[in-house]
Amino acid sequence: MLGIGNILHSDEGLGVHILPELRKALHGRERVEIIEGATDGLRLLGPVEEAEYLIVIDAIRAEAEPGTIIVLKGGDIPAYFSRKLSIHQIGFQEVLQAAQWRGKGPKEVMLFGIEPASLAFGIGLSEEVRQAVPALIDAVVGQIERWGIGP
Incomplete structure (x- = not known):
């Protein structure tokens, strides 16, 4: 699991800010590796290549209401976005x-x-994003369970 984002730009730091809460929620799942990717770009190639399954957590601009949870899978994550x-x-x-x-x-x-x-x-998440974090964590944990990655 990669948490990416720039913590110096408020909600842009989402992927990094929620990693401590995810570590607590996933405690005891030895097959789950949680990596703070921040803004590392190509330095993440090794962990990506080695992963059996990969969850990436990031702020996603999809023209939805602030605080909306967005989940993209496989083919829905285009190699190069048009926007x-x-x-x-x-x-x-x-x-x-x-x-x-x-x-x-x-x-x-x-x-x-x-x-x-x-x-x-600015440092820290907006109120809209902060309120959505528990549901995002539940969604991530649920996906890990659907993949059969238990404690």
């Missing part, structure tokens, strides 16, 4: 594409996120 949905679109998409070119990577990739209310310079 930028994720703040890390280029770096993350390049990582996925590079893994595919090398014949490596996860069986399944899912992108979980929340529509940001603010991407302004």
Whole structure:
């Protein structure tokens, strides 16, 4: 699992900010590796190539109401977006594409996120995003359980 985002731009830091809560929710699941990807881009290639299943958590701009949970799966995560949905679109998409070119990577990739209310310079999540975090964590834990990755 990768949490990506820039914590200096409010809701853009979602993927990094919620990692401590995800670690608590997933405690005891030894097969789940949680990585703070921040804005590392291609430095994430190794972990992506080694993953059997991959969940990425990020702020996702999809023109929805702020605080809306968005889940994209496999083919719904295009190699190159015609419009930028994720703040890390280029770096993350390049990582996925590079893994595919090398014949490596996860069986399944899912992108979980929340529509940001603010991407302004500042530390911390907006109230809209903060209120949606528990439901996002439940969705992520539910997906891990559907994959059969237990404690």
